[in-house]
Every structure is written in structure tokens, then in C-alpha cells.
Amino acid sequence: MLGQNAVASDEAMLLLRSVAEQLKLPLTTIARQAELSQLVGDASVVDARSIHTHAQAALTLVDSYLLGLQLANGAQALELEPVSVSSMLVDVAHELDAFAEQHGVRLSLHIAGKYEPVMAHRQGLRAALLSLGFALLENYPLGQNALTLAVHRTPHGIVTGLYGIYESVSADQWRRALELVGRAAQPMTTLTAGSGAGLFVAEAIMRSMETRLRVGKYRKQQGLAATLLPSQQLQFV
Amino acid sequence: MSNVLLIEPNVVLAGTYMQALQHAGYTAVHARGAQEAVDAADATRPDVVVLELQLSGHSGVEFLHEFRSYGEWQTVPVIVNTHLSAQAIAAVQPALNSELGVHMCLYKPRTSLQQLLGAINQTLAAV
Amino acid sequence: MNQLVTSAIILARTDYGEADRILTLLTPDYGKLSLLAKGVRRVKSKLAGGIELFSVSDITFIKGRGGVGTLVSTRLVKHYEHIVADLERTMLGYELLKRLNKVTEDQPESEYFDLLRGLFEALDDDEVPLAVVRFWFAAQLLTLGGHMPNLRTEAGGNRLEAGRTYDFDFDRTAFRAAEPGREGRFTADHIKLLRLVFSGGSPKLLSKVAALGTLLPACDELVRHLTVVIPS
Numbered sequence: 001m002l003g004q005n006a007v008a009s010d011e012a013m014l015l016l017r018s019v020a021e022q023l024k025l026p027l028t029t030i031a032r033q034a035e036l037s038q039l040v041g042d043a044s045v046v047d048a049r050s051i052h053t054h055a056q057a058a059l060t061l062v063d064s065y066l067l068g069l070q071l072a073n074g075a076q077a078l079e080l081e082p083v084s085v086s087s088m089l090v091d092v093a094h095e096l097d098a099f100a101e102q103h104g105v106r107l108s109l110h111i112a113g114k115y116e117p118v119m120a121h122r123q124g125l126r127a128a129l130l131s132l133g134f135a136l137l138e139n140y141p142l143g144q145n146a147l148t149l150a151v152h153r154t155p156h157g158i159v160t161g162l163y164g165i166y167e168s169v170s171a172d173q174w175r176r177a178l179e180l181v182g183r184a185a186q187p188m189t190t191l192t193a194g195s196g197a198g199l200f201v202a203e204a205i206m207r208s209m210e211t212r213l214r215v216g217k218y219r220k221q222q223g224l225a226a227t228l229l230p231s232q233q234l235q236f237v
Numbered sequence: 238m239s240n241v242l243l244i245e246p247n248v249v250l251a252g253t254y255m256q257a258l259q260h261a262g263y264t265a266v267h268a269r270g271a272q273e274a275v276d277a278a279d280a281t282r283p284d285v286v287v288l289e290l291q292l293s294g295h296s297g298v299e300f301l302h303e304f305r306s307y308g309e310w311q312t313v314p315v316i317v318n319t320h321l322s323a324q325a326i327a328a329v330q331p332a333l334n335s336e337l338g339v340h341m342c343l344y345k346p347r348t349s350l351q352q353l354l355g356a357i358n359q360t361l362a363a364v
Numbered sequence: 365m366n367q368l369v370t371s372a373i374i375l376a377r378t379d380y381g382e383a384d385r386i387l388t389l390l391t392p393d394y395g396k397l398s399l400l401a402k403g404v405r406r407v408k409s410k411l412a413g414g415i416e417l418f419s420v421s422d423i424t425f426i427k428g429r430g431g432v433g434t435l436v437s438t439r440l441v442k443h444y445e446h447i448v449a450d451l452e453r454t455m456l457g458y459e460l461l462k463r464l465n466k467v468t469e470d471q472p473e474s475e476y477f478d479l480l481r482g483l484f485e486a487l488d489d490d491e492v493p494l495a496v497v498r499f500w501f502a503a504q505l506l507t508l509g510g511h512m513p514n515l516r517t518e519a520g521g522n523r524l525e526a527g528r529t530y531d532f533d534f535d536r537t538a539f540r541a542a543e544p545g546r547e548g549r550f551t552a553d554h555i556k557l558l559r560l561v562f563s564g565g566s567p568k569l570l571s572k573v574a575a576l577g578t579l580l581p582a583c584d585e586l587v588r589h590l591t592v593v594i595p596s
Binding site: 021024025027028029031032033035036039040056059063066067070076 | 247249250253254256257260320322324345346347349350351
Binding site for chain 2: 376377378379416417448449451452454455458459
């Protein structure tokens, strides 16, 4: 029975991967059409900018999911390299900016001080932070309007994550949410209204980099963050 | 006015690219598949080719080999604009560049119209 | 005029004049042929129909004077369509075709046609890893070119033993027992894999060898070093 389930599960995974690849096509079409209407000044397409932004956000989720799969099953080598978290956060904030604006949320960047690079899979870290960002922004709590991208140092390493003013976010809720992925319609209601897939895609990518997303606090805000180890390489230079 | 040969299997997406190209002042021809692209190249003498590698029937790589086997098309620049991820083409990108004269590879889901037009401008300026 | 019929695999196509193309084909009966496809205008040239790459076709041709014959007709027998469905397989196919074209500049025997067909079969099977295809192909080229390594006895003449490890002596194209207290790079399992590939074991068979992932790198490196003697 376990063997049969495993086989069925493998087949389901392959099919899901195929579906994810296929979804890129209509999403790309929507994004490019929205962009075209802006380019040629076609006023008949209402809110083309928003359509474009949301299509690109969806594409990011699909790509991040596929990347997570490839890293997990070894199809893509986990090549770790020194990555500047500060620069990465600036880049991620830039990418999230239009989406945040459309959802009435102001993004804040908190990069106090200088941080040595961390050993990470560059593309994976970026994908994880973006997936996390889009998921949190999509259903941002009413009345709140700021999401913070932050990096700070702890005795365990360099912590980077996204934080906001949420009613309550506990480690227990997050642990249960990870168990409910794909089973419950809303595994993590305190952070998202939907399935919150972006949260779990981010978590999957972080796991392949031997770290985890954990519930964290940053200056009275709560969110999800990962601890990354500083690169030792540059110490020898 | 430069001629662009767009090889794209999806007609809706192709329509969007064609409008963008024409809006930018290019003359553009669309082909859905490899043989149609060879025919179109013969009829229109493109200055640059924008190519999706994943085609129905014969692939974009097969098109490139056929295309490059003709004398006057050996130096026409080709920009690959594909759904295949960077990781998927990583192993073959050096050969695409050196053997088949691919000028640059773009990842279609993340390449905006502006970026594609910029890539075409840049490629034609370098020729 | 005598029309001849044979199987053929196309190696390359080039322009000739205003409206003709020259096809370079490998055949089992006539070796390598250069045939003129007359009056084939570009607008009619097909990517399919018996002259596409990664295909075996039956061709009818007329032998010409001075080395270039004339193609009369083609009929597609088998097109290895799975090769072109995968980018890496396609590019490896093109690379090895080009290699074979270069290696067979002199009149090749019919075994080269069989090798090429075997290559297509292997590339067409996505259960055969590309690294195995590449390794197998290089070994077959060495064999056909008469450059097989000695896989039976050491450089000194002693039979290779199962319990010992060896290094490879490229000057003598044979194994040499590792120095006492030192572990040689090649074990009995490595040598068995090499014997299998040089005795014509198919890529499919090779891909089923136990611990292939461990054995292949050293064996592949050995074959690549030996391949330096073949024009590439």
C-alpha cells in the first residue's frame, strides 16, 4: 500500500510539475498583452499595469515552485556562493514594489549596518524571498500598511525575513500550517487568506539550502525569517 | 527599416509581440514552426531572428541547423526568447552561442516587451 | 544510367550554386557519399521527407564522376523524433554527428553506419543517460579506428587480476599495477565496464551496470584521453 501510494504520489508530482510549466504560457501571454496595452496607450484595457504586475507575480510563484522542486530532487545542483543579503533585499524590494503599491502596502527596508555575505543559492534565496513577499502582500491585514524587509545579526547567523503588524503569528501556528499544506484550504489564516502557497514554496527552497523559515520578531513586528550562515571565504582574502 | 522574423508557436502571444515590434517601427513576419520559418526567411530576408526553442514538430534547434546551412543566413543574428528556464538550457548554451550563432538567450516569462525590443535594438546595432 | 539504392543517414547539408544542395550521407554499402540534390529550391527544402537529421532513409542515387553523385529520391524509414524533443540530446546528437563526419573523411566501413544508427537509438531512449551515450560513442570510435586499449594484460604482460588495483599507462595503452601500499585508480569493476563497452555492449546495457555513477568518471576520462589520437 505504501509503495502504491508512493508511486501515485510520484505520478501526481510529475503531473503537477507539468501543469506548472504549462501555466507559464498563459501567464506570460497575459503579462505581455497588458504590457502592450500600456506601450501603445490602449485605454480600453482597464488597469493594464495591475494585470501585468499580478501576472508577473504568478509567474514568479510558478518559477519558484519549479526551482524548489529541482533543488529538492537534485535536478539542479545546489551551488552555494557568497551572497550579499543587503543587496538581495534591495533587489527583492524593487521587484515587490509595484505589487505592494497596488495592494496599498508600503514596503520598508531595514538594513542597519554592514553584513558579510552569506553562503546561499543565489537564485533560490531570491525566489524564496519573492514568493514570501507576494504571498504576504496579497492579503495584507486591513488597516495595516507597511511590510518590512529586514536583515539583522544574531548569535546564530544573519537573519533575513519579512515582517508586518499581524494579530498573532506563533511558531505553533506555522508548524501546524506546514503539516496542512495541500490538505487545508487555508493552512495559515493569520498571514494569508488563501492557500498561502508562496509561503510554503519559500519554505521548501529554504529547506533545500539547509535552513528553515521560522516565525520571528523584528522591532515589534512579526513575520517569517531564515537564518543564513556568513561566508567564511572572504576571511581568507 | 529592419526585418524581424519571429518564430513563436503560440499565435496569441505572437500577435502581442508582432504589435509591439510594429509599434517600435520594425517590419515583422511571424512563423509558427521550423519549416514555415525557413520559408519566411527565404521570402523576407530577415535582419534578425527571434526564436522560441520549443516548437511543435521540428524544434528551434533543428531550425537553427537548417538556417545556418545556407550561405547567406550564416551571419544573421538570432535571439532566443524561450520558455525553457536558464537551467534547462545551461548545458547547451555555449554550443548554441558558438556553433549556431545565437547572440543572446532570453527567458520569455521574465522578459518584458521593452526588454525584448531593447535586445533587438542592441543586436542590430552590433551587426 | 545505373540507379543505386541504399540506406543512408545524412551527416551534413550545404549550399551549392543558386538552387542546389550537396548532401553528405553515410551508407552501409557505399561508405560516405556526397550527392547533389539538383534544383531543390530553398522554399521547397523540407526539414522532413527523408533528408532531415537523425533519420535513416532509403535513397536512390546515380554515381557521378569526380566524387559527387546525384540524388534521385529519398524515402524516410525511421525518424528518431525523441532526440529532437530534448535540447541536450539534440545538441549532443549534432556534436557527435559532426565528430563522425570528421573522423570518416576517408572511405569508412559499413560499421560506421551501424555505429551512427546505434547512436540515434541510444539518444532516442531517454532512459539512457547522455554521459553513457557519450562514453559509449567515444569507445566505439576508438574500436573502429583500431585504438582499443589492452584490457587483458598489464603493460608488463601479466594477466589483470581481480583483487588488484591499477593505473593506466597511456604510453603503452595498457594498465599498470599500482605501487605496493598505494591504491590504483582502476578496480576490477572499472575494467569490467571497459571490457563491456569495448566489446560493443549497447548504451542501454551499460546504463544498467551497477554502481555506474561511481565507475563511469574514471573510465570516461580514460577513453577521452585515448580519443586524443582521433581527429576531432
